[in-house]
Amino acid sequence: MSDRNLSSKPIVLIYTEPLLARSMTFIRTQAEALTSFCPYYISPYLESNGLPLPADRVLVMRRGAGPWARASAIPFKLSGRAPLYVRKLRSLRPALLHAHFGPTALRALPLARALNIPMIVTFQGYDATVYDEYARVSKHYSHRLYIRRRKVLESGSALLIAVSNFIRSELIRQGFSPEKILTHYVGVDTELFCPDPAIPRGPIVLFTGRLAEKKGCEYLIRAMAKVQLALSENELVIIGDGPLRGDLERLAAGCLRRYRFLGFQPPEVVKQWMNKARIFGAPSLRARSGDAEGYPNAFAEAQSMGLPVVSFNADGVREAVSHGNTGFLAPERDSDGLAHYLQLLLTNPELCSRMSAAARQYVCLDFNLAKQTSVLEDIYRRVLQKNTQSYSAIHTEQEERERVGSLDL
Numbered sequence: 001m002s003d004r005n006l007s008s009k010p011i012v013l014i015y016t017e018p019l020l021a022r023s024m025t026f027i028r029t030q031a032e033a034l035t036s037f038c039p040y041y042i043s044p045y046l047e048s049n050g051l052p053l054p055a056d057r058v059l060v061m062r063r064g065a066g067p068w069a070r071a072s073a074i075p076f077k078l079s080g081r082a083p084l085y086v087r088k089l090r091s092l093r094p095a096l097l098h099a100h101f102g103p104t105a106l107r108a109l110p111l112a113r114a115l116n117i118p119m120i121v122t123f124q125g126y127d128a129t130v131y132d133e134y135a136r137v138s139k140h141y142s143h144r145l146y147i148r149r150r151k152v153l154e155s156g157s158a159l160l161i162a163v164s165n166f167i168r169s170e171l172i173r174q175g176f177s178p179e180k181i182l183t184h185y186v187g188v189d190t191e192l193f194c195p196d197p198a199i200p201r202g203p204i205v206l207f208t209g210r211l212a213e214k215k216g217c218e219y220l221i222r223a224m225a226k227v228q229l230a231l232s233e234n235e236l237v238i239i240g241d242g243p244l245r246g247d248l249e250r251l252a253a254g255c256l257r258r259y260r261f262l263g264f265q266p267p268e269v270v271k272q273w274m275n276k277a278r279i280f281g282a283p284s285l286r287a288r289s290g291d292a293e294g295y296p297n298a299f300a301e302a303q304s305m306g307l308p309v310v311s312f313n314a315d316g317v318r319e320a321v322s323h324g325n326t327g328f329l330a331p332e333r334d335s336d337g338l339a340h341y342l343q344l345l346l347t348n349p350e351l352c353s354r355m356s357a358a359a360r361q362y363v364c365l366d367f368n369l370a371k372q373t374s375v376l377e378d379i380y381r382r383v384l385q386k387n388t389q390s391y392s393a394i395h396t397e398q399e400e401r402e403r404v405g406s407l408d409l
Contacts, residue, residue, distance in 0.1 A: 010094075010380075011093065015099040025267060045062055086111065107142065118158035125291070129167070130143070135147045167294040189369045190369065199276060214287040221252050222255070222335040224236045227346065230343065236260075238252075278346065279346070296316060306357070312329060
């Protein structure tokens with residue numbers, strides 16, 4: 001985002017915790033694509049080794065990262081009070097607060113009230129999909145508190161944004177009012193995520209994502225073991241880290257011939273692999289806790305790079321991939337189905353090429369970042385207009401009561 005004329009634009013405060021985890025590239029991408037609003041990033045503390053952000057537009061309660069910074073935020077998390085921080089934020093004269101993830105939005109609500117500005121909340125995935133019986137015993141206090149105070153969050157927010165129709169339906173299941181929920185897809189920078197035709201694609205199936213249950217990497221490894229029995233030259237490349245990495249590496253060592261675990265990689269390296277691979281394999285599913293993909297942005301990035309997707313027919317995934325057109329979706333937890341579709345694409349260059357072109361076109365038409373950000377800015381304007389009208393109505397009513405009271409005297 002250019003710094004030109006930033007001071008003349010309404011300021012929107014972007015709130016999440018922590019600021020900004022490496023997996024939250026979609027938050028930074030969306031905020032930096034704003035053209036009519038100026039984003040400032042706010043949070044109790046910074047994430048160690050987090051995503052780089054414009055230093056002049058970051059305002060945290062405590063500089064630095066690590067345990068001490070987290071500990072210093074505990075009073076705010078418990079009481080919702082941070083008068084000195086509110087004073088700093090008020091000096092920016094913000095127009096709006098946009099919080100990400102339900103549990104953290106609940107903590108941002110006192111800030112919005114203290115600043116007397118409307119708050120919008122975007123629900124991304126786990127915050128709408130995890131079953132209450134799992135959330136009640138979560139190790140995270142914020143999630144346990146959230147399921148008890150969802151109605152407080154709903155009444156205190158101007159609007160709830162769901163990143164997919166699936167997430168909208170999950171929010172309704174949680175008890176949120178349908179009239180207050182709007183579906184909005186983040187979008188992908190299709191100019192940045194654009195394939196270089198000069199780079200040849202190799203016999204590579206690429207996985208990117210956190211190595212956790214809902215990403216389904218175990219099923220992809222088992223599917224690739226079947227594929228490699230017939231097509232031994234094809235390699236599985238896995239980018240990402242997480243709690244299941246050790247188990248997955250042991251599984252791969254026992255059944256795969258060609259594979260690589262590259263760990264976490266910066267976006268530019270991920271993009272390079274998307275340009276070299278032939279298929280994006282990401283069999284996301286609904287975990288036992290209920291945790292599921294809201295709208296898997298990596299799927300849209302991969303398709304923008306011309307990668308056909310092979311995944312499971314999971315709820316959020318169906319909104320990101322057009323089955324039979326931009327990829328194939330096997331029944332959930334069916335590694336044989338994954339293997340069938342992988343082999344179909346790897347042995348049919350014409351089909352793979354046709355789906356590659358369709359994938360790129362699909363994202364450019366329906367999930368373009370510039371288009372989706374323009375829609376988001378319209379949402380901001382409508383919320384601000386409604387807030388202004390509500391304030392005017394309250395002010396007018398107050399003046400009328402005072403006028404009538406003076407006549408009575």
